[in-house]
Amino acid sequence: AQTVTQSQPEMSVQEAETVTLSCTYDTSESDYYLFWYKQPPSRQMILVIRQEAYKQQNATENRFSVNFQKAAKSFSLKISDSQLGDAAMYFCAYRVGGADGLTFGKGTHLIIQP
Amino acid sequence: EPEVTQTPSHQVTQMGQEVILRCVPISNHLYFYWYRQILGQKVEFLVSFYNNEISEKSEIFDDQFSVERPDGSNFTLKIRSTKLEDSAMYFCASSELRTAMNTEAFFGQGTRLTVV
Incomplete structure (x- = not known):
């Protein structure tokens, strides 16, 4: 079974600084996709960024970027x-x-x- | 900007009662989904639906649950004989193509179901 683990229940950062959110996953599949969704208070969940596992290049969307470490099964959001x-x-x-x-x-x- | 809308935002029901959660997907979307999030737990996939048929469902989606597109605009999740453990936030989502085809799904704000 696939699992996704976010080890940080809460993070705090000063405005204008950089923050990294951690995510690890467990899978035996070779074809998969990874996503970060954002849910503001009382609002819809919206897609921030996605990464195809077959792509080595880390995805970037403006101020949002990922560090995809396939061997380590890690997918952090910066x-x-x-x-x-x-x-x-x-x-x-x-x-x-x-x-x-x-x-x-x-x-x-x-x-x-x- | 088009949105997925869910009504009501909060529903309280008595244990054993049937409840219907309603969703209006984005108008040109053809694929519809339900997810739930029990308080403090992960968001879990329940079911995907296309062309009046279930495309995919999880182990959670047992005979207690059913989905329907009763008209051209609504997509509903029915829970028969609700149990206390059905208390959760239920999210509806829709997409133009199947998310299995790597299309983005758009989520609603959710309906908080409380079973008492």
Whole structure:
């Protein structure tokens, strides 16, 4: 069975600084996809960034980037120049290629200190 | 910007009662999903649905659960004879193509179901 582990229930960072959220996963599959979702308070979960396992290059979306270490089964999210609007619950998720269902971690609550 | 909307935001029901959770997916989306998150636990996949049929379901989605697209706009999750352990946040999602085809799913805000 696939599992996703987020070891940091809560993280706090000063505005404009950089923060890294950790995620590890366990799978025996070779074809899979990894995602980071953001859920602001009382709002929808939205996709921040995704990574195809077959791609060696780390995905980047503006201030958001990932450090994908396939051998270590690690998929961390780096947020640069943190902004107040980044405050949210962040979920790491995994999906096997060809399947619909996402497997989520428990989430990391990110606090941005002004 | 189009959104997936879920109603109500919070529903309280008595144990043993049937409950229907409602979702309005994004209008041009054809694939629909339900997830749930028990308080303090992970978000878990329940079911995916396309063309009036279940495409994929998890072990959680047993005979107690059913899904339906009763009309052209709504997508519902019915829980028969609710149990205390069904208390959770239920998220609806939709996508233009199957997420298995690496298409992004868009999530609703969730309905918090409390079984008392």
